[in-house]
Amino acid sequence: MNTGELVSRLEHVTPVxxxxxxxxxxxxxxxxxxxSQPRTVGISGWKFLHWLPAxxxxxxxxxxxxxxxxxxxxxxxxxxxxPVSGSGMSIAMAADLALNSPQIKAILPADGxxxxxxxDIGNHIVAIVIQKQGVLINAQVDAAGALRxxxxxxYMMLAPPLEGYVVTPEYRQKILTLAGADARIKTLLDGxxxxxxxxxxxxxxxxxxxxxxxxxxxxxxLTLLVLTAGTGQxxxxxxxxxxxxxxxxxxx
Amino acid sequence: VQLSAxxxxxxxxxxxxxxxxxxxxxAKTEPLAFxxxxxxxxxxxxxxxxxxxxxxxxxxxxxxxxxxKALKGLHSFNWQGVSFSSWLYRIAANEIADSxxxxxxxxxYLQEFxxxxxxxxxxxxxxxxxxxxxxxxxxxxxSHLPPKYQEVIALKYFEDKEIREIAEIMCKREGxxxxxxxRGIEKLRIILSRDEEELK
Numbered sequence: 001m002n003t004g005e006l007v008s009r010l011e012h013v014t015p016v017x018x019x020x021x022x023x024x025x026x027x028x029x030x031x032x033x034x035x036s037q038p039r040t041v042g043i044s045g046w047k048f049l050h051w052l053p054a055x056x057x058x059x060x061x062x063x064x065x066x067x068x069x070x071x072x073x074x075x076x077x078x079x080x081x082x083p084v085s086g087s088g089m090s091i092a093m094a095a096d097l098a099l100n101s102p103q104i105k106a107i108l109p110a111d112g113x114x115x116x117x118x119x120d121i122g123n124h125i126v127a128i129v130i131q132k133q134g135v136l137i138n139a140q141v142d143a144a145g146a147l148r149x150x151x152x153x154x155y156m157m158l159a160p161p162l163e164g165y166v167v168t169p170e171y172r173q174k175i176l177t178l179a180g181a182d183a184r185i186k187t188l189l190d191g192x193x194x195x196x197x198x199x200x201x202x203x204x205x206x207x208x209x210x211x212x213x214x215x216x217x218x219x220x221x222l223t224l225l226v227l228t229a230g231t232g233q234x235x236x237x238x239x240x241x242x243x244x245x246x247x248x249x250x251x252x
Numbered sequence: 253v254q255l256s257a258x259x260x261x262x263x264x265x266x267x268x269x270x271x272x273x274x275x276x277x278x279a280k281t282e283p284l285a286f287x288x289x290x291x292x293x294x295x296x297x298x299x300x301x302x303x304x305x306x307x308x309x310x311x312x313x314x315x316x317x318x319x320x321k322a323l324k325g326l327h328s329f330n331w332q333g334v335s336f337s338s339w340l341y342r343i344a345a346n347e348i349a350d351s352x353x354x355x356x357x358x359x360x361y362l363q364e365f366x367x368x369x370x371x372x373x374x375x376x377x378x379x380x381x382x383x384x385x386x387x388x389x390x391x392x393x394x395s396h397l398p399p400k401y402q403e404v405i406a407l408k409y410f411e412d413k414e415i416r417e418i419a420e421i422m423c424k425r426e427g428x429x430x431x432x433x434x435r436g437i438e439k440l441r442i443i444l445s446r447d448e449e450e451l452k
Contacts, residue, residue, distance in 0.1 A: 001441060001444060001445050001448065002441070003437060003438065003441055006437060006440065006441045006444065007437060009386070009390065010390065010408075010409040010437075011409065013386050013387050013390055013410075014384065014386075014387065015299075015303045015384075015387050015409075015410040016299075016302060016303060016380070016381055016384050016387055018299075018302070018377050018380055018381070019294070019295055019298045019302075020298075020308065020312065020367045020373055020374065020377055022367045022371070022373055023298075023312045023315070023316075023367050024294050026365050027290075027294075027315070027316050027319060027365050028287055028290050028291075028294075030365065031286060031287075031290060031319055031323055217368075219365075
């Protein structure tokens with residue numbers, strides 16, 4: 001082959017031209033969400049993802065230390081929740097089960113202090129919400145018979161909510177309608193609670209259905225709803241598409 | 253006719269540059285407007301990276317990194333002799349060169365945005381990529397060249413860039429680009445001829 005022939009091949013070749021729509025969409029969601037955040041954030045979102053692999057060599061040591069912390073937290077839950085039998089005991093046991101679950105330990109950041117919320121969401125299902133270092137885990141535990149974890153969902157914030165961001169009146173109404181359908185929020189609102197903040201944020205959501213063994217991995221826009229109720233500020237995460245409401249504050 | 257064609261090309265380029273200026277200025281003041289810039293350039297950058305790497309997973313990771321770096325550096329971007337699109341291509345070229353050096357662990361966080369290789373979308377795209385044998389044969393040869401030759405050949409023949417634009421992207425003089433192109437083609441010819449000989 002001479003140079004002329006090669007140049008001709010290069011000039012006439014049809015290079016590949018394609019893209020992956022899902023990648024395009026997910027990356028855009030994350031980047032746009034990230035661009036709406038204040039520039040001085042802690043170890044969260046993308047920065048957290050950068051930071052995590054770098055800390056891997058010390059994971060084992062920290063994991064042992066954090067296990068001790070988890071036990072302390074579990075003990076605190078036992079102390080706070082009603083002490084004997086009934087749903088209180090089931091909730092406490094469900095929380096303990098979730099906190100000691102190897103699957104949850106594996107996806108929970110080793111460093112930092114965890115905040116744990118346990119809520120009876122009906123049908124003998126207890127939702128255990130664990131928040132640590134920008135990672136939020138929602139475990140659904142079947143508390144009917146022998147306790148077992150049904151589903152583990154990890155919400156990793158890719159872009160924290162934008163301070164001072166004002167949502168449109170239509171979006172606000174949509175979130176309030178969805179949130180109002182949740183018994184916990186309805187009780188608070190009926191009791192005189194006021195809406196303090198409505199802030200959308202971008203999350204990477206990985207759900208592991210332990211019953212079916214199915215794992216899904218999606219990027220979602222979720223909305224943080226903060227109420228003012230008396231001296232407290234209960235927080236909820238609302239999915240504007242599915243209407244799913246997760247309580248981030250202890251409502252028991 | 254040549255003058256008319258040149259004038260037409262100048263007008264199109266001028267319009268594109270004005271449009272680019274507007275988008276960048278908007279994205280600097282309105283955070284969510286970065287989405288418009290992203291929409292404008294995603295296909296070009298993803299396509300460029302894919303044509304350079306011929307690997308869908310690498311193309312996703314590198315494109316993610318390019319736009320992440322563009323977003324981070326947008327506030328400090330200025331128009332000193334380089335257009336925004338050239339700046340993106342420059343980041344992409346650096347990322348492609350870096351990807352040969354980076355360990356898998358360093359790139360791990362970008363997996364969050366990857367399309368699963370088991371998904372129908374990925375499988376279809378991968379099949380499409382493999383079907384284009386002429387391109388794959390050339391790309392295979394190009395991939396054995398040092399990165400600077402890969403870059404100049406890809407920009408000229410796969411991205412259809414003019415020497416002036418390639419010089420802007422590579423941050424080199426036009427004469428240097430022409431020389432690189434000449435040497436790159438010669439090296440590629442030797443590689444492909446050797447491969448053909450081996451096949452015989």
